[in-house]
Amino acid sequence: MKKFKWLAIVMAFGLLASACGDSGSSNDNAADTSTTAAATTAAPVDQTQGGDLTFYMITHSDDGPFWSVVKRGAEAAASNLGVKLVWQGSNNDPEKQVQDIEAAVSAGASGIAASLPSPDALVPPLQAAVAAGIPVITLNSGVNDYETIGALTHVGQTEIIAGEGAGKRFNDAGAKVLLCGTQEQSNVGLEERCKGAENTFNGKVITQFMGGDADQASQQATINATLAADPSIDAFLGTGPVIAMSGLRAAQDLGRTLAIGGFDITPEIIDAIEAGDVSFTVDQQQYLQGYMPVLLLYLNVTNQNTLGGGLPILTGPGFVTPDNAAAVKALVAAGTR
Amino acid sequence: MSDENSTAVADATSDERLAYRGVFQRLLVRPEIGAIIGAIAIWIFFWAVSVPFGTAGGASNILDLSATLGIMAVAVSMLMIGGEFDLSSGAATGALGIATILLVKDTGALGGAGLNMSIAIPLSLALALFIGWFNGTMVERTSLPSFIVTLGTFFILKGAKLGISKLVVDQIQVGRIDEGAGYSFWRKIFASEWQRNDHQFGSRDFFYTLGIVGGFALLVLAVHEYNYARRKVLNNAGAALTAVAFAGGIAGIVILHATDNTGGNYLGGIVIAVSTLVGLFGFGWWRFEPVAQRGNLHIDQQVSKSFGLGLGLVALGAISAVTLDSASSSDFFLLITEQGLRAMLFVGLTSAGITFMIIGVRQASTTNPLTKSTGLAVLATTIAAIAFLVRSESASPKFRGAAFSLLLVGALLALSWAVTSSCFEERRFAHTAADNTGRLLALVGSLMVLGGAVVRLLFTTAAEIERGISPAKFSVRIVWFLSVAGVATWVLGRTKFGSWTFAVGGNKDAARQVGVPAARTKTQLFMIVSSAAWLVGLLLAFRLNTLQSGTGDGLEFEYIIAAVVGGTMLTGGYGSAFGGAIGAVIMAISKAGIPFSGWNSDWRFVFLGGILLLAVIANNFIRDKAEASR
Numbered sequence: 001m002k003k004f005k006w007l008a009i010v011m012a013f014g015l016l017a018s019a020c021g022d023s024g025s026s027n028d029n030a031a032d033t034s035t036t037a038a039a040t041t042a043a044p045v046d047q048t049q050g051g052d053l054t055f056y057m058i059t060h061s062d063d064g065p066f067w068s069v070v071k072r073g074a075e076a077a078a079s080n081l082g083v084k085l086v087w088q089g090s091n092n093d094p095e096k097q098v099q100d101i102e103a104a105v106s107a108g109a110s111g112i113a114a115s116l117p118s119p120d121a122l123v124p125p126l127q128a129a130v131a132a133g134i135p136v137i138t139l140n141s142g143v144n145d146y147e148t149i150g151a152l153t154h155v156g157q158t159e160i161i162a163g164e165g166a167g168k169r170f171n172d173a174g175a176k177v178l179l180c181g182t183q184e185q186s187n188v189g190l191e192e193r194c195k196g197a198e199n200t201f202n203g204k205v206i207t208q209f210m211g212g213d214a215d216q217a218s219q220q221a222t223i224n225a226t227l228a229a230d231p232s233i234d235a236f237l238g239t240g241p242v243i244a245m246s247g248l249r250a251a252q253d254l255g256r257t258l259a260i261g262g263f264d265i266t267p268e269i270i271d272a273i274e275a276g277d278v279s280f281t282v283d284q285q286q287y288l289q290g291y292m293p294v295l296l297l298y299l300n301v302t303n304q305n306t307l308g309g310g311l312p313i314l315t316g317p318g319f320v321t322p323d324n325a326a327a328v329k330a331l332v333a334a335g336t337r
Numbered sequence: 338m339s340d341e342n343s344t345a346v347a348d349a350t351s352d353e354r355l356a357y358r359g360v361f362q363r364l365l366v367r368p369e370i371g372a373i374i375g376a377i378a379i380w381i382f383f384w385a386v387s388v389p390f391g392t393a394g395g396a397s398n399i400l401d402l403s404a405t406l407g408i409m410a411v412a413v414s415m416l417m418i419g420g421e422f423d424l425s426s427g428a429a430t431g432a433l434g435i436a437t438i439l440l441v442k443d444t445g446a447l448g449g450a451g452l453n454m455s456i457a458i459p460l461s462l463a464l465a466l467f468i469g470w471f472n473g474t475m476v477e478r479t480s481l482p483s484f485i486v487t488l489g490t491f492f493i494l495k496g497a498k499l500g501i502s503k504l505v506v507d508q509i510q511v512g513r514i515d516e517g518a519g520y521s522f523w524r525k526i527f528a529s530e531w532q533r534n535d536h537q538f539g540s541r542d543f544f545y546t547l548g549i550v551g552g553f554a555l556l557v558l559a560v561h562e563y564n565y566a567r568r569k570v571l572n573n574a575g576a577a578l579t580a581v582a583f584a585g586g587i588a589g590i591v592i593l594h595a596t597d598n599t600g601g602n603y604l605g606g607i608v609i610a611v612s613t614l615v616g617l618f619g620f621g622w623w624r625f626e627p628v629a630q631r632g633n634l635h636i637d638q639q640v641s642k643s644f645g646l647g648l649g650l651v652a653l654g655a656i657s658a659v660t661l662d663s664a665s666s667s668d669f670f671l672l673i674t675e676q677g678l679r680a681m682l683f684v685g686l687t688s689a690g691i692t693f694m695i696i697g698v699r700q701a702s703t704t705n706p707l708t709k710s711t712g713l714a715v716l717a718t719t720i721a722a723i724a725f726l727v728r729s730e731s732a733s734p735k736f737r738g739a740a741f742s743l744l745l746v747g748a749l750l751a752l753s754w755a756v757t758s759s760c761f762e763e764r765r766f767a768h769t770a771a772d773n774t775g776r777l778l779a780l781v782g783s784l785m786v787l788g789g790a791v792v793r794l795l796f797t798t799a800a801e802i803e804r805g806i807s808p809a810k811f812s813v814r815i816v817w818f819l820s821v822a823g824v825a826t827w828v829l830g831r832t833k834f835g836s837w838t839f840a841v842g843g844n845k846d847a848a849r850q851v852g853v854p855a856a857r858t859k860t861q862l863f864m865i866v867s868s869a870a871w872l873v874g875l876l877l878a879f880r881l882n883t884l885q886s887g888t889g890d891g892l893e894f895e896y897i898i899a900a901v902v903g904g905t906m907l908t909g910g911y912g913s914a915f916g917g918a919i920g921a922v923i924m925a926i927s928k929a930g931i932p933f934s935g936w937n938s939d940w941r942f943v944f945l946g947g948i949l950l951l952a953v954i955a956n957n958f959i960r961d962k963a964e965a966s967r
Contacts, residue, residue, distance in 0.1 A: 063503070064509045065507075065508050065509055065510075068507070185938075185939075185941075185942075208932065208937075208938040209938040209939070209941060210938070211928075212891075213885055213887060214427075214431075214885070214887045214888060214889060214890045214891055214892060215888075215889070215892055215895075216877070216881055216885070216888070217401070217402070217405055217877065217880065217881075218402055218406075218928065221398050221401050221402045221928070221929060222928065222929070222932050223932075224398055225389075225395075225398050225929050225932035225933045226932040226933075226935075228389045228394050228395070228398070228807065228933065229387060229388075229389055229932060229933050229934070229935045230935065242885060253808070253810060254394070254807050254808060255534075255807060255808040256807075266508075266510055266883075267508070267510075267512065267883075268510065268512060268882075268883045335507070
């Protein structure tokens with residue numbers, strides 16, 4: 001027993017020492033690589049060859065259906081261009097994303113593409129990356145901060161413009177009162193989708209929180225109640241694919257025919273669009289959000305090109321409607337939409 | 338006769354634990370009584386605020402929301418009474434639904450085992466039982482708090498749902514259960530629906546009125562039977578009087594239905610009121626012992642304080658209703674209009690006042706029958722005054738009609754109770770035959786009320802269709818919910834397993850020492866929760882066809898909240914399964930009421946929190962009052 005105790009203490013000390021050593025040495029590395037990185041960018045272009053380039057894509061990916069398409073886009077670009085790609089998803093953990101960015105800078109990344117779900121935490125490390133001479137592109141979220149960072153550009157969809165596109169579609173459908181249902185409260189992006197629709201829609205827009213996707217039955221009942229309370233509502237925009245389907249079911253239960261639109265793609269909503277029950281879903285074509293940053297970083301590093309003239313590059317809104325639903329369905333199955 | 342009574346009283350009082358408890362006291366110490374009162378109050382509140390809330394569509398919405406939440410809340414209540422928590426219960430609903438879909442799905446490009454549902458559904462139940470067994474065994478073997486163990490299971494299930502669905506179908510949603518073998522049969526069991534508008538029933542309103550009026554009458558008689566001491570020899574004159582009054586009551590209802598003008602309505606109302614008073618007096622005269630000692634009016638300090646406070650609050654409510662501008666709908670404060678503030682002040686103050694007066698009546702009942710009936714008479718007058726105030730101050734037919742007549746019925750009942758309690762002797766001893774009669778009457782009465790409500794909800798009439806009533810549907814989920822709640826209530830109240838559950842939740846070591854198999858009981862409780870999760874998972878899968886991998890995550894707290902709102906204690910050993918069901922209904926009413934009222938959803942959680950807090954406080958208040966007077 002006593003022996004084990006001693007062993008434990010010795011092991012604990014060992015761990016402690018190695019931990020200290022690790023953190024110390026990695027700090028040193030960081031300092032070293034940042035200086036070397038600065039040196040490489042200052043040096044002429046011909047030093048870099050395509051095959052030696054390593055781009056880091058550091059996002060808040062949860063490896064869900066949305067982000068796996070982004071990942072495929074980035075991988076396709078990397079293999080087309082013959083560069084190395086390191087994909088890191090943080091599953092919505094800004095802390096981990098900060099660490100990944102710092103690690104990428106230490107490792108001497110040739111370029112970093114990052115999403116910015118929480119700017120306050122992520123702007124400083126990306127600014128440090130830019131200061132270290134690493135080209136940075138923001139993707140998906142971060143349209144308000146890419147200039148502060150000094151990023152080349154932003155590749156993504158602005159939620160306001162996507163919402164505005166949806167609002168126009170409802171005008172074409174002749175709707176008068178639009179209910180915009182969100183599935184998360186205090187999510188800026190979702191609120192902006194509704195605000196965008198409000199900007200272009202000619203009638204009245206009611207924005208309401210309907211309950212989360214984890215409890216679809218309750219979401220559907222809430223939409224049902226909201227529709228029952230206001231018979232003038234003739235259109236429903238769900239700020240996600242699941243809530244759009246809940247809206248469809250609620251309307252069917254009440255025997256009402258609404259113009260229904262959604263955001264993003266699931267096999268379920270595409271089937272509903274094909275059947276004509278849902279009018280459209282807004283697609284932000286996230287494949288491009290993976291593909292374009294890698295391509296743009298490559299062109300910047302190898303050829304000093306920049307694209308977009310300082311403005312963000314928009315990948316959406318693209319629309320899936322009954323006209324192209326079948327084609328998109330095949331592409332979804334292939335994993336590129 | 339009186340000798341027999343006094344010996345019974347003497348026997349009962351010799352040991353205070355065996356002392357006879359009256360019908361109201363027995364009702365009030367039930368754990369779920371506060372929740373039932375809360376549910377009714379919140380329902381009335383939203384009924385007053387919103388028009389579509391009170392329709393069949395509103396009821397369908399509430400029941401739909403209650404069903405899946407309620408099944409879980411009932412099971413979780415049982416587990417909590419047994420002293421444990423299951424944080425994996427929410428994630429398990431989605432996990433078991435997804436597991437079933439994956440077992441059923443075709444083995445094509447999208448993966449899955451491609452089993453027939455008749456094999457897949459029992460298999461997923463086996464998986465559910467295993468999850469429950471695992472939770473229970475881990476809690477027992479490690480002696481760690483179930484909070485920690487099931488938190489681990491929660492994360493495992495949450496991760497497995499995502500991991501497995503991505504591995505098998507490369508998506509975070511798993512779908513198309515409708516393409517599985519055996520779908521059309523199993524769909525009937527888990528997802529058949531009743532479309533109200535497809536079912537017309539011409540004499541619906543007759544059966545509805547019969548069920549509600551007759552059922553309530555039987556319930557009132559049941560209370561009399563419980564509350565008063567039986568005569569040795571029945572008095573036939575009383576029976577005759579009751580029969581005459583019964584005929585009068587029928588005549589009153591006929592007058593009420595046949596006439597459309599206000600004068601006719603008042604005539605019908607007066608006939609009904611007089612018949613009720615005479616009938617209940619006749620019923621008492623027929624069956625119960627006349628009061629021995631009526632006593633003199635004696636108002637002690639306690640009683641006068643309660644009544645003073647009560648009358649004062651009612652007066653304040655009335656003043657605020659009269660003085661505030663009824664027509665103004667301008668914003669008064671944040672989201673409350675002046676009209677809304679007026680309604681809230683009126684309803685809040687008067688109901689608080691009535692509550693204090695009821696407490697006063699209870700205090701007065703300890704002095705003598707006369708004082709008690711005087712108090713009841715004052716209460717009846719106050720309620721009647723409130724009814725007429727509501728009628729004169731409000732514009733909508735909802736208040737001028739329904740609320741007005743319901744309040745008058747309340748006043749009438751208080752008045753008739755005042756008459757009977759000053760005329761007949763209260764029973765202060767156990768009497769099996771009388772209790773059995775009371776129970777039978779209460780059972781038949783409740784079934785009639787329920788039947789009337791069900792007929793009204795399930796069927797529509799040609800007139801309603803003509804007015805263009807929007808469709809409402811009722812799913813078999815509700816039947817599952819009611820069955821689960823009924824079976825769980827029976828198990829907890831009437832079986833050995835139920836007693837063991839209370840024992841292990843109250844004090845596990847003590848329970849073990851008297852021979853309760855504590856570990857086995859707890860493990861079985863965990864298995865009950867996971868089986869309920871299996872049922873809910875299947876209900877969701879057959880309803881939605883496609884399940885998100887996040888389905889159910891985080892809902893375990895809603896189940897626990899519903900159980901607590903329903904009167905189950907967080908510490909275990911106290912509560913009821915039926916209360917959990919009522920707790921789920923309260924949450925459903927609050928959730929549905931907010932969108933029905935058209936309130937801004939930004940404030941949703943403020944309302945929800947406030948309502949839940951009020952429900953729990955009311956529950957505790959009622960329980961404390963009841964326990965104190967035990």
